[in-house]
Amino acid sequence: MTTPQTAHGGAYLQVRDLRVQFSTEDGVVRAVDGVSFSVDRGQTLGIVGESGSGKSVSSLAVLGLHDPKKSRISGEILVNGRNVVGLDDNELRKLRGRDVAMIFQDPLSSLHPYYTIGKQIVAAYRIHHPNASKSLARKHAIDMLGRVGIPQPAKRIDGYPHEFSGGMRQRAMIAMALVNDPDLLIADEPTTALDVTVQAQILDLIEDLQRDFNAAVILITHDLGVVSQIADDVLVMYAGRVAEYGSAEQVLRQAQHPYTWGLLASVPSLHGDADEDLKPIKGNPPSLINVPPGCAFHPRCRYAMLNGGPCDIEVPQLLPLLATHEPGHTVACHLPERQRKSIYEQDIAAVGVAI
Amino acid sequence: MTNLVVPQQAAAATRTRPPGEPLLKVEGLVKHFPVRSGLFGAKQHVRAVDGIDFTVDPGETLGVVGESGCGKTTTGRMLVRLLEPTSGKITFEGRDITHMNRSSLRPLRQDMQIIFQDPYSSLNPRHTVGRIVAMPLSVNGIEPAGGVKKRVQELLEIVGLNPEHYNRYPHEFSGGQRQRIGVARALALKPKMIVADEPVSALDVSIQAQVINLLRDLQREFNLAFVFIAHDLAVVRHFCERIAVMYLGKIVEVGSRQQIYEQPSHPYTKALLSAVPDVTKLGASLGRIRLEGDVPTPINPPSGCRFRTRCWKAQDLCAQVEPPLDPKPNGSIAACHFPEVGPLR
Structure with missing residues (x-):
């Protein structure tokens, strides 16, 4: 397993500060709002998030599948060093299928x-x-x-x-x-419509083929279990922004963002005490037209404003962890690192799948 | 199948039904759908449900799991008589309801309600929430004390919705929230049993947990019996005390949560559990069982044991003799000639 930071620099796909906006009658939808990530050949990136978190929109942008009349895209998407944002249709058509291919949810x-x-x-x-x-x-x-x-x-x-x-x-x-x-394969919820035994077959197949073709793979899913099975790196998205990014081990075993905690505690597991209640995230995902100010997750966060902090005013930056020498693990949260660690150990590690 | 009944529940239940009887009893239930291939093609039958037996006690939660096409949804729909069984017998509170007509079914439907999978298509978009939740009351001509509106607002509150949203x-x-509306509607008549058909599978992970917790609270508070139909084994484990595993129209194993999830007897149960991607298995890819191929067609299921075409333990006997549902060494009741022995791992 490689850590994300080894991939930076010469990675096959590099997305930098990607923003995708759609103008609608009700206002501007900020579907993707400043997202950066990278994937190299032979690596699998899992993008996790709920519906409306911007995970599909960002990958469609890599293929240039947004209507330029209806959407505004900024930032850089470097496919093998070449920026594909703003490429004309002819160039994009050459890219699609040959360099970058996609598998959709519903075959x-x-x-x-x-x-x-x-x-x-x-x-x-x-x-x-x-x-x-x-x-x-x-x-x-x-x-x-x-x-x-x-x-x-x-x-x-x-x-x-x-x-x-x-x-x-x-x-x-x-x-x-x-x-x-292709050198990059984007799989958007490739197994969501399938039964578990078939899902297991398809995930194995994607893994095998990736090894044979030495392709970079982006796997978009809402299922943390699927991600844990085949992803090297994990990107957790919320309301069009990155909440947490790191290796699968870092994000799933030493999660640092309250939203990731919420996801982990929401998923029932095959192990542990079945009589224990799940700890769901309160409320609903926000509308992307009207994203809450500050940290987009703060209205649903159990730990927001713990320190009277700037959660409701200031958008947290995606910052690397300092105390725990975990290279490549970045988190966008205002909670101090030490506090996050103690909350995780006390509240999260016991429930759901976060063992 | 024997089940422990908490004495208190049993006492409450005896008022309406003979003592010792389960709330719901299903015997030899069969549903075949006729299909014709081509205009002059031979008439064939999709054997969606092919002879299943189970019981549900008052206040008990029975999970029905299986892959698509195993007949779990068809079973649920037969229980509430949205589908007419081809043969077999459904007994509810000691009364045979298998072929009851519409008018005698009506009082029965007060005791037995269904929650559907898709919260988008199961609510009438032209009706207000108030009208949707009040519908079971008005259909049955029930005038609750304090009026319909008060009862509806009460129900909305129970399921965690704002009662002021009555007119939305x-x-x-x-x-x-829509799924909560469906739950409120199902609760309107104070049923004794709810059939929940994939109630959370259309929801996002964080919302799924909210609805599961709600259903669990309601189950405890009103001592509701549940037939919980789902494909997600982790969700079923979390909600159900007893689990029936279906494959191709048959029940292959029934047991307690502990029996099914920790020491399954049927190879199919074991394979299903092994296929579930679980975050706790991160990094441990060894020891997974991979089933080959797809579920065979229910038009022409394999002879003998239906699972034998995908089973790694299959022998000649499996093709010749259909295994009966028998108690197995691990404690559950399973239909297998060569059951698994010992804990899962």
Whole structure:
């Protein structure tokens, strides 16, 4: 497992101070508000957050999938050193699929129901290999389907999406995403629609393929369990901002942000005392049009204003931990580090999954 | 299946039903949906639920877990008679309700309510919250003491909503709050049992915990029996005392929380538990059981044990003889020829 700081500098994907805003009738939605992270080849970054935390929006920005007429994007997204913010459609089209590929949550609605699986994979291949013959592209597609674990790929390639089960469809999607050998794979809730036994298969597959292709992977999910299984680094997002960022070990085992604590204490576990009540986070996630002033989490935070502090006025910066020599672990919270540590040990470590 | 009944509960329950009888008893319940492939294709049956038996005692929480297509939702809908069973028998408080007609069902529905998965589609968007929660009362012609409005506001308060929001519409509420409205509606008639079909799976993690805690408080406060249907094993462990695991229309194992989660007897239960990604397993990827392939089609389930096609312990016997649900060494009741022995890890 690598710590995030080893990745900085020459990382394959570097996102710096990304901001994405949408103008709506009700006001400006600040979907992503100053987010920075990086992922290198062979590494997996897990982005965790609830609905509306900006996790999907930031990854769609990497692919340039926001309508420039309706959105305002600032900051830098460096894919292999090249800034993709503001690239024109032609350049973006070359990037998509070849350098950066995406797997979506719902494979049934992201595959075209009218065309066979094979036809869709062949099309994805030939966009980036215009000189490849149809038969060569088909051979590639069959290879790929075999590699993602679809039995009898030469036969199933002519099947339609509805003839595949949920897990098989997700495998087909992964095959399509990987057919051009991308360097960065973004998986947006790739297993949320699947059963646990199939989810386990798909997560294993993503891990195996990442090793084979040496790709960088961004896994977006709301499930801390999924993240703990395959992520090297974890980024916790709340209301479009980064709450906590570090290695999986740091964020999940020595969490420092009250929101991460809240998530950990909210998830029921397969271990520990089942009769103990969960400790949910009070209230609801905020509207991104009207983000609370100061720390966006303070209205829901059990520890806000403990020191009469600036939680309701000042936005906390994402700062590295100093006392605990944990390189690469950064947290955006006004609580002093020592206080966070004692709160964690007293209140959090006993409940839910935070063991 | 024997169950310990707390004496106090038993005493309260005897007023309405014969002593020693469970609140709900399901015997040999079957639901087959006819399907036809193509215009002249042969008529086939999806065997969604294929002969299940279980009981629920007053105030007991029974969890039903399984993957999609195992028949857990179909079972829940048959219990509240939203689906007509193909065969089998459902007994509620000693009365056979399997084929009761609509008018005799109505008083029964007061005792048995359902909470749905999707808080968006299960509330009428054109009705105010007040009207939605009052609907069970008006349908049954019940005039609570102090008036309908007072009762509705009481219910909203019980589920943690502001009673002043009586006149608002569902779209003005978040997902978690909508699910609370659904819970308030289910509680309106003071039911004895609630069937909850994936009540938290559409909610965000932090909101999920709020709703689970609410349901647990209500369960204790009103001594409600629950049939809690869910795919999330951790949520079920947290909420249910007893758990039934379903696979392809059959119950493969029933046991206490401790039996199911710490020493499961059926290989499928073991594999399910092993597949759950858990933060506490961080860094420990060894010893995981990986099931191959998908769940077979319920139109033509495998012979003998239905799990044998994915089971690592399967032998010839498994294809020939369907294993009965028997007590196993680990304590639970399971349908397996070669049960697991000893604790999970």
